[in-house]
Amino acid sequence: MKLNHVFKSVTSTLDSISQGEENFEYRDIYNYLLIVASTFGCNFSRALDLLNNSEPALQDSALHKQLKADVLYCLHDEDAALEMYVEVAGIKPNDAYLFLQMARILIGREKYETKRKFVNARKLLNHSLALAPEEYHAKKLLEELQHFESCGYVHEASQTAATDFPLFLYPKTLFIFLTTRCNIRCRICARDNHSGIDLDFPNIYKLEKAIRYAEIIDLTGWGECFIYSKIKDVLHYIYSIKSDRCMQITTNGTLLSAEFGGLLAGRIHRLTISLNAATAETYNRDMKYSNFSSTIDNIKAFIENVDELDRKNITLHFVAHTGNFREISEFVSLAKELGIPTISIGNFLSASIQDSEMTLLHVKNEYNEIITISEKIAVEAGINFSARKFGYETIKPVQDCKDPFDSCFILPDGEVGGPCCFSGTYSLGNVYESCFEDVWFSEKYERLRRTRHLEACRHCVPFTPFDDVECHFSGEIKKTDEFSNYKQLVKHSP
Numbered sequence: 456m457k458l459n460h461v462f463k464s465v466t467s468t469l470d471s472i473s474q475g476e477e478n479f480e481y482r483d484i485y486n487y488l489l490i491v492a493s494t495f496g497c498n499f500s501r502a503l504d505l506l507n508n509s510e511p512a513l514q515d516s517a518l519h520k521q522l523k524a525d526v527l528y529c530l531h532d533e534d535a536a537l538e539m540y541v542e543v544a545g546i547k548p549n550d551a552y553l554f555l556q557m558a559r560i561l562i563g564r565e566k567y568e569t570k571r572k573f574v575n576a577r578k579l580l581n582h583s584l585a586l587a588p589e590e591y592h593a594k595k596l597l598e599e600l601q602h603f604e605s606c607g608y609v610h611e612a613s614q615t616a617a618t619d620f621p622l623f624l625y626p627k628t629l630f631i632f633l634t635t636r637c638n639i640r641c642r643i644c645a646r647d648n649h650s651g652i653d654l655d656f657p658n659i660y661k662l663e664k665a666i667r668y669a670e671i672i673d674l675t676g677w678g679e680c681f682i683y684s685k686i687k688d689v690l691h692y693i694y695s696i697k698s699d700r701c702m703q704i705t706t707n708g709t710l711l712s713a714e715f716g717g718l719l720a721g722r723i724h725r726l727t728i729s730l731n732a733a734t735a736e737t738y739n740r741d742m743k744y745s746n747f748s749s750t751i752d753n754i755k756a757f758i759e760n761v762d763e764l765d766r767k768n769i770t771l772h773f774v775a776h777t778g779n780f781r782e783i784s785e786f787v788s789l790a791k792e793l794g795i796p797t798i799s800i801g802n803f804l805s806a807s808i809q810d811s812e813m814t815l816l817h818v819k820n821e822y823n824e825i826i827t828i829s830e831k832i833a834v835e836a837g838i839n840f841s842a843r844k845f846g847y848e849t850i851k852p853v854q855d856c857k858d859p860f861d862s863c864f865i866l867p868d869g870e871v872g873g874p875c876c877f878s879g880t881y882s883l884g885n886v887y888e889s890c891f892e893d894v895w896f897s898e899k900y901e902r903l904r905r906t907r908h909l910e911a912c913r914h915c916v917p918f919t920p921f922d923d924v925e926c927h928f929s930g931e932i933k934k935t936d937e938f939s940n941y942k943q944l945v946k947h948s949p
């Protein structure tokens with residue numbers, strides 16, 4: 456990670472030289488290339504020497520100072536690094552705002568990783584507040600730091616693996632399952648009881664680096680994440696590491712509220728609400744223990760409390776089967792009424808031969824017609840609409856699947872149960888029993904990246920044409936003899 460800081464810093468310096476923003480000579484560029492080389496060899500002392508012996512004009516440049524601060528940081532000379540960062544930020548002894556910025560830089564780098572850095576950030580914030588007692592952001596940040604300290608989020612030392620793997624090799628999307636329990640029972644869902652397992656909250660600290668380096672954190676899991684009693688703590692912990700719009704959640708929407716809207720405001724990368732019905736009648740029939748009007752009220756209260764950009768990132772989801780697909784065009788109107796800009800239509804994946812009657816394979820033509828009509832209504836309503844159709848798709852090579860590189864699915868007990876939600880049960884290792892890096896960078900994972908050898912990869916839903924029977928059944932059932940027999944039967948039926 457430290458290597459990444461320096462590498463980024465050196466490359467941005469070289470970029471600005473090549474774009475002519477900094478008027479450096481050839482030898483300066485050569486000098487920087489040497490620094491890059493030293494950095495790659497983790498020879499930070501050599502990099503520091505080179506920086507100290509650079510041309511005086513170069514040493515005055517902000518980029519050079521920034522780089523030096525990063526190199527000092529890699530050499531664990533944090534005090535000197537901090538001094539240098541202060542110099543880069545141009546902090547004057549009476550500038551409260553800049554002290555705040557400085558604390559932010561420090562927090563952004565190694566947020567809460569060690570007590571020492573935490574103490575430094577707090578010192579800077581107190582300094583800022585001493586100069587400007589009413590500074591809102593400094594007060595808020597300080598409160599946040601105190602909150603994390605009292606919750607025990609601040610560790611004496613990092614609990615994660617010491618090995619430095621490059622940032623870009625970590626997963627882009629990290630799926631952290633909070634629970635496999637659910638508060639309702641959907642007709643489409645394979646679960647048949649309310650039991651399940653929850654994440655043991657302190658285990659989340661073990662994912663610190665993976666969270667920091669991911670672009671998107673998904674909390675969905677196989678259950679309903681909003682019933683997890685520590686979901687607010689999970690959000691606070693993630694926010695303590697990441698400051699961007701990184702949250703992704705798929706929810707049944709029943710527990711959305713004004714309070715959760717406030718908690719997720721400014722943070723939603725994507726929120727998908729699975730309603731699977733457009734009318735109270737169908738919803739109340741298919742979503743046992745839930746109620747259409749109260750779910751709609753809760754969604755409205757949630758939406759009112761998020762910001763404009765969050766709202767643009769909300770999707771209403773509909774899993775279509777033989778018993779509900781005729782409501783798809785009404786679903787477009789419902790999205791319009793709720794002010795939700797996007798609809799996705801998924802197809803019901805059957806987990807058993809008994810439920811195969813519900814798959815869209817039985818209503819191909821009528822389903823296609825309804826999708827065509829709904830697409831038109833969506834265009835008129837200004838709603839983004841996506842759905843697969845029969846008769847249009849060809850096979851896509853499964854090697855195009857980027858999931859083993861981009862996504863990591865961590866079950867509540869730490870098992871990495873496969874690279875995606877189509878792979879069924881498979882164990883790639885346990886990140887809570889060992890550590891994230893041991894599993895993600897393991898030989899087993901590497902093999903999957905090279906070969907896509909799982910049974911599920913051979914008939915994977917997104918890579919199988921919609922007309923293919925395999926595209927309408929979930930991963931586990933496809934491994935069984937019962938399913939092979941069923942396929943033969945379908946193949947030979949008129």
Ligand SMILES: C[S@@+](CC[C@H](N)C(=O)[O-])C[C@H]1O[C@@H](n2cnc3c(N)ncnc32)[C@H](O)[C@@H]1O
Pocket residue numbers: 637643644645675676677678679680705706707728729731772774801802803804805806
């Ligand atoms: C397993 S759920 C978990 C999240 C949350 N409880 C929910 O329902 O949105 C994740 C997604 O899978 C969808 N889903 C559940 N059962 C399905 C099935 N048999 N076929 C296709 N999609 C299904 C849900 O509608 C939801 O969009």
Ligand code: SF4
Pocket residue numbers: 637638639640641643644645646677678679706707
């Ligand atoms: S809400 Fe989600 S997890 Fe719960 S029963 Fe429905 S599909 Fe399954």
Ligand code: SF4
Pocket residue numbers: 853856857858859874875876877878907909911912913915916918
């Ligand atoms: S099952 Fe499908 S999505 Fe999952 S890794 Fe294999 S090919 Fe990719």
